Amino acid sequence: MKIGDLAAFYGGFRAVTDVSMDIQANKVTALIGPSGCGKSTFIRCLNRMHEVIPGARAEGTVTLGDQDIYAKDADPVVIRRRVGMVFQKPNPFSKSIYDNVAWGAKINGFRGDLDELVERSLRQAALWDEVKDRLKESGYGLSGGQQQRLCIARTLAVEPEVILMDEPASALDPVSTQKIEDTMAELKKSYTVVIVTHNMQQAARISDYTGFFYIVNMGDPGRLWEFDETEKIFSNPDRKETEDYVTGRFG
Numbered sequence: 001m002k003i004g005d006l007a008a009f010y011g012g013f014r015a016v017t018d019v020s021m022d023i024q025a026n027k028v029t030a031l032i033g034p035s036g037c038g039k040s041t042f043i044r045c046l047n048r049m050h051e052v053i054p055g056a057r058a059e060g061t062v063t064l065g066d067q068d069i070y071a072k073d074a075d076p077v078v079i080r081r082r083v084g085m086v087f088q089k090p091n092p093f094s095k096s097i098y099d100n101v102a103w104g105a106k107i108n109g110f111r112g113d114l115d116e117l118v119e120r121s122l123r124q125a126a127l128w129d130e131v132k133d134r135l136k137e138s139g140y141g142l143s144g145g146q147q148q149r150l151c152i153a154r155t156l157a158v159e160p161e162v163i164l165m166d167e168p169a170s171a172l173d174p175v176s177t178q179k180i181e182d183t184m185a186e187l188k189k190s191y192t193v194v195i196v197t198h199n200m201q202q203a204a205r206i207s208d209y210t211g212f213f214y215i216v217n218m219g220d221p222g223r224l225w226e227f228d229e230t231e232k233i234f235s236n237p238d239r240k241e242t243e244d245y246v247t248g249r250f251g
């Protein structure tokens with residue numbers, strides 16, 4: 001996925017500006033930075049979710065394969081199928097565990113073996129063993145951490161190319177967080193993953209590349225301040241602000 005000169009607006013307010021980056025396939029890219037610097041806004045531009053907020057729009061290019069997702073003929077519904085998203089708070093449907101996973105595939109006209117798809121998606125989301133005997137029960141009966149993995153399975157079942165995750169573990173306990181982190185190594189074998197996280201240790205543990213977003217003065221738009229291999233960002237970043245942030249001097 002290639003991002004060129006991306007800017008994001010809420011009405012007349014430019015929240016993010018001048019972001020260009022290449023997101024590597026089959027890697028985990030983490031986005032970090034202080035609160036309000038535009039990480040969530042930016043990630044939502046990568047599957048055209050930003051524009052669902054009234055008055056919100058994006059400028060620039062986001063290329064997925066050879067398609068510019070902001071081209072006039074691009075269909076946001078198709079884009080969101082190709083670029084799935086997992087949110088901060090688990091948001092399962094009021095349906096059975098099985099149907100939570102199967103639903104998206106069904107409405108997309110999936111013709112293969114649905115049972116197999118559900119099992120594979122739940123396995124990839126590291127949830128299968130915990131739910132295999134209760135697939136008919138409501139998704140709401142699961143713990144918060146299990147619900148989040150259910151939402152990951154639901155996203156995977158649509159077979160996207162890219163998975164966006166906006167602080168997927170921030171509402172979870174440490175054990176559930178660990179389970180979500182454990183799924184990352186598995187997920188990147190098949191998918192490209194972009195994750196926003198406030199947890200720097202998490203970014204360092206799970207990602208291959210890290211983008212640091214930063215705002216120079218209050219009221220300015222957020223910018224991609226530094227983007228590099230995770231190891232470099234955390235051990236020897238080029239910019240002072242990145243170093244101050246990753247060493248916990250502010251943020």
Ligand SMILES: Nc1ncnc2c1ncn2[C@@H]1O[C@H](COP(=O)(O)OP(=O)(O)OP(=O)(O)O)[C@@H](O)[C@H]1O
Nearest residue numbers: 010015033034035036037038039040041042053222
């Ligand atoms: N729905 C909205 N309407 C107007 N402005 C918004 C909206 N959502 C976010 N903003 C503004 O856009 C800027 C970027 O916010 P965003 O939530 O993307 O930052 P963030 O880096 O994800 O923050 P956090 O780490 O706190 O989640 C902020 O100034 C914020 O106030």
